Each structure stands twice: as structure tokens, then as C-alpha cells.
Amino acid sequence: MRHLLSTTDLTRDDAVDLLDVAEEMAQVSEREVKKLPVLRGRTVVNLFFEDSTRTRLSFEAAAKRLSADVINFSAKGSSVSKGESLQDTMQTLAAMGADAVVVRHAGSGTPHRLATSGWIDVPILNAGDGTHEHPTQALLDSFTLRRVRGGLPASGPAEGARGTDLAGSTVAIVGDILHSRVARSNVHLLNTLGAQVVLIGPPTLMPWGVEEWPAEVFYDYDDALAAHEFDAVMMLRVQLERMHQSFFPNPREYTRLWGLTPQRYRALPGHTAIMHPGPMNRGFEICAEAADSPRAVVLSQVANGVAVRMAALYRLLMGTESEGRS
């Protein structure tokens, strides 16, 4: 593995290996010294052309726990506003000696461009590109699901998840599938790990060609809830910043038809975990009762994000120098 651009690049064994490494990384959070010396003397650049709280902080925490030096770059307040091109920014970073670049960009395919352009010859980690992919989010979701399915604590150190996949589980992804890079990455990774994926949302927010995806599609939330006993329900945020046209008549109708309302929440089977990639629009796609319930693993997802990103940085930066650079 040279870059982490898309979950479609991961085989089942790659994915299970990454999750297993993340299990060991999760142990570090409980130790006296919450640091490993693995990336000492290496520089990880967080290149964020789009706003983000948790992903940027999570990547920063992950790199720092591995003892790397972290340079944070956000497009706001940089020479990008003077018109600097992506190529020039990357070549500047290469000249400064970056060892890995974590990139988030509104343009789908930007990380792929960076990985193949030759502007910089270091591992590229996709931290979300447009409406394309967000592979580390999918990895942390699968990490959390693996824990929940095994009856283990959703985050923190635990025994028993190593080596397992998600075969036999059913996961619903609900909401704005069209604009969601989280959904795209999750559909591929969950399939690779053997889970059955059910997509639920308004027809206007389903991507073109969704019937080709390895997932079952429902336009009616209640039909889907009647047809399946879900191990987890993943509520997606309605991305108002990406909506330049009306995809549904009004927010109240969206909440009534596709939101996790108190009625739907109370009707869920007792073992169903409630997931959300954040930030949540409370009262819109998810009710406060569900968001604050003990079955919501939203904060565990955040905690696991650090462990998963540590695993990804470890895998991309370590051990492969001799083969990787050829």
C-alpha cells in the first residue's frame, strides 16, 4: 500500500490488517505515555482546502501520538487566496521535506491527482475529496462496527476483535447518499468486509447508477426498517453546503420521512447501534433522544478515528521504503 486514496483499493486482508493495527494503537490511549516513537523525525502535512474539525484534529492527534512533526495548512489565510495553484503548493511542501500528505479538498479526485502527478513523491492520505471518498471515516466506522458486533466496548482498549470481519451483519446508511463521500467509502469497505449494506434516502439524493452499487436501495425508511434487523443505522448529515438546488420540499418533510425520529428510534431492535459521522444536525436527520442514547456510538467513532489514522500512517510510512520507492 503506497497511498490511501479509496476504500476500493483495499482487499479484505488489507482492511482487516489495518483494523488490527488500529486495535493495538487503541491500547496506547490508556497508557501513561500516550506516544509511540515510530514516526520520530518525520513530517506529516495536513493539507486542508475545506473546513473540518474532527478529521483534521484526528489526523493531527494520530500523527503526534506517533511522534511525527505536524504541519497544518488550511487554504484560508495561505497563498492559495493569492492564486497559488495546487501544483505550486505541493512542490513547495515537497521542497520543505514533507514525508506524508493528508489532503482534504472540495474537488473529487484531488488526492488521486497528487498521488499520480509526480509533484511530490510521498504517501498521500485522502481525508475527504468532494463527493468521492473518505476512506479513514469508513475504516473507523468498520472498526466501531467490529467492536459493537463482538459485544465489546465501542472504543478504548478491548480484546477479541482482532482478525474478524463483518460477515453476516447488516448496516443501513440513511440520508444524502448523493453528496456523501462517507457513504461511498463505507459501501465499498463494508462489502469488502462481508457486511450487507442497505441505502435509504429520497430518490433525489441517490446517486446516478446506484442500482449498480453492491447495496440494496430503499426510498422508504419504514419499509427498510420492517424488512431488516439492522446491526447499525448510520445517519448521514444533510450537506446543505453542497445543495445548490432543492432536493426535497422542506426540512420538516425530510425529518418526517428520512430522519431518525423518536418513533423510529424507539422501534429499533435493542442491539442496533446508532452511528453518525458528525457533525450532527440535531432535530433534522437525527433526534436528540437517539443522539444522546447509550446506543449512539458517535463519540466512540471519534475516539476510534485517532487509532485508525495512526494505523494508516504507520502502514503507509513504515517498513516499505525499500520496495515502495522503486
Add this chain to the structure above:
Amino acid sequence: MRHRTVLDSAEISRAISRIAHEVIESNKGAQGLVILGIPTRGVPLARRLAEKIAQIEPDADADAITGSLDITMYRDDLRRGKLRSPEPTRIPPTGIDGRTVVLVDDVLFSGRTIRAALDALADIGRPDAVRLAVLVDRGHRSLPIRADHVGKNLPTAIDERVSVTVAEIDGEDAVTISAPEAA
């Protein structure tokens, strides 16, 4: 390659018994002991050592004092070598602060593994003392490190290979030494 068995199952068992007695003697009992095996083959050896100690000192509980200490993240050749996956580190719930930690490994060679293990321990806590028990000491140290308890001192040539197999992982207990054929 010529292979020669240096220790068989019974001899390994006797060596571990002797080390158990030595550990108890130098510690004046089993109180405060934590036995940590270094993956892969140090882990079952640590387990056996703790069980022997528990047989001799009935107030010691083998489960409560045994653990494993992975050193993958502390290796000095991490960037070069092959892709390595970390093995589990499991510290007993009592922790290691103020305790006597006995590190257990199968073969002591360059000493680099033990250097890495000492770094890893320092990030977990502050033991009162750290002791080193190995099944085989084959010499050729690159660092100023020595073992406190040795199953067998095995003088070797640098191009010989010492391999330890344990029943828990490999199905049988043996220490073998292989030498390249003389040209």
C-alpha cells in the same frame, strides 16, 4: 544446512524450572513480580515461567502476573525491514509501577530487542527493577546488555542460526542450531 538439536522438551522444561527458582530466590519470594514475554515465542515461555513460579510459591497467581510486551514500534530498523504488524501488548491490571518486571525472550543475540523492550517499558510505567530471562544466550552482543537468568549459554558462530520452537506455537519444544555447509 546441518541441524543439531541443543535442547529437547525435557531440558527446556528443566531450564524453565531452574530459572523460576532463580527468579524467586533473587526476588526473595514472588511478591511484586510481573512476567512479560516478548512476542512471539517469549510469550508462551513467560506463561510457563509464571506457572512454575506459582507452583513453587502458592500465593502467586500465574494469570495475574503474566503479560506480553510488543516491541515492534520501538525497533531501530522499522524503516528499513519488512512490513511488520504489531503484536499484542498486555500488561497485568496491577500495572508495572514499583514492581519487578522479568522480561522473557527465547534467544538473546544482538541485544537490540531488549533495548527496544526497555524503551517500551519506560512508556508504560516505572518498574522498581527490570530483569531479563532468556532460554538461550547465543552471544554476539552489539549493545551493553546481559541476561540475569539464562536457560543455556550457547557459544555460536555468527553465521549459525539458532531457532527455538515451542509447543504452543510450533507443536513441539526444541532448540536447534543450524550451520551452513562448509564450502
